[in-house]
Amino acid sequence: DTGVSQDPRHKITKRGQNVTFRCDPISEHNRLYWYRQTLGQGPEFLTYFQNEAQLEKSRLLSDRFSAERPKGSFSTLEIQRTEQGDSAMYLCASSLAGAETQYFGPGTRLLVL
Amino acid sequence: QKEVEQNSGPLSVPEGAIASLNCTYSDRGSQSFFWYRQYSGKSPELIMSIYSNGDKEDGRFTAQLNKASQYVSLLIRDSQPSDSATYLCAVLADGLTFGKGTHLIIQP
Numbered sequence: 001d002t003g004v005s006q007d008p009r010h011k012i013t014k015r016g017q018n019v020t021f022r023c024d025p026i027s028e029h030n031r032l033y034w035y036r037q038t039l040g041q042g043p044e045f046l047t048y049f050q051n052e053a054q055l056e057k058s059r060l061l062s063d064r065f066s067a068e069r070p071k072g073s074f075s076t077l078e079i080q081r082t083e084q085g086d087s088a089m090y091l092c093a094s095s096l097a098g099a100e101t102q103y104f105g106p107g108t109r110l111l112v113l
Numbered sequence: 114q115k116e117v118e119q120n121s122g123p124l125s126v127p128e129g130a131i132a133s134l135n136c137t138y139s140d141r142g143s144q145s146f147f148w149y150r151q152y153s154g155k156s157p158e159l160i161m162s163i164y165s166n167g168d169k170e171d172g173r174f175t176a177q178l179n180k181a182s183q184y185v186s187l188l189i190r191d192s193q194p195s196d197s198a199t200y201l202c203a204v205l206a207d208g209l210t211f212g213k214g215t216h217l218i219i220q221p
Binding site: 002040041046104 | 159201214
C-alpha cells in the first residue's frame with residue numbers, strides 16, 4: 001500500500017453514461033497524476049496537477065474527460081458519454097514537487113458495456 | 114513524440130539466474146528514468162529510479178543507464194518465482210512515458 005487511494009476500485013457502466021472516479025494522494029504530496037492503462041500496454045499519461053492547478057493535459061484526453069483538484073488535495077476524473085473504448089484501468093499517482101518519484105494507487109477498473 | 118521501447122517478451126529465466134531487462138528511449142534530453150513492476154491486475158510498483166550514467170544497485174536489483182546510447186536496463190540477480198511480473202520502463206516528461214513492459218517468467 002503506497003498511501004494513494006482510489007475509489008471505486010471497479011465500475012461497470014453502460015455506454016453513454018457519465019462516470020466519476022476519485023483519487024486521494026499521499027497527504028504531503030502536492031503533485032497528482034492521472035494515467036490510463038489498457039490490456040497489454042503501459043500506462044498512458046492523461047493529466048497532472050500541482051496543488052489545485054492543472055498544469056498539463058495529454059492530447060489523449062478528449063473533451064469528454066475532465067479532471068479537477070479543487071482544494072489541492074483529492075482529485076476527480078469524470079468521463080462523460082462513456083464509450084466502449086474508454087474501458088481501461090484508470091491509475092492515479094502522486095509525488096512531491098521537486099521529487100520525481102511517483103507512487104501509484106490501486107487503480108479503478110472501468111468496463112463500458 | 115517521446116517513445117520508450119521494450120521487448121514485450123515473455124522472457125523466461127531459471128530460478129537463481131540473472132534476469133536482464135532492456136529499454137530504449139527516443140528523447141535525448143530525458144534526465145530521469147524509472148523501473149516499475151506490475152503484477153497481473155495490480156498497479157505499478159516502483160523498483161528503482163536512476164538519473165546518472167552508470168550503475169545503481171539496490172539489493173538484488175541493479176539499474177544501468179547509458180545516456181549516449183539512450184539505453185536503460187534492469188538486472189535482477191538470484192531471480193525468484195515471485196519476481197515473475199511485467200516490468201515497465203518509464204521516462205519522466207510532464208508525466209511518465211512508459212514502455213509496453215516486458216513480461217518476465219521465473220521458472221522454478
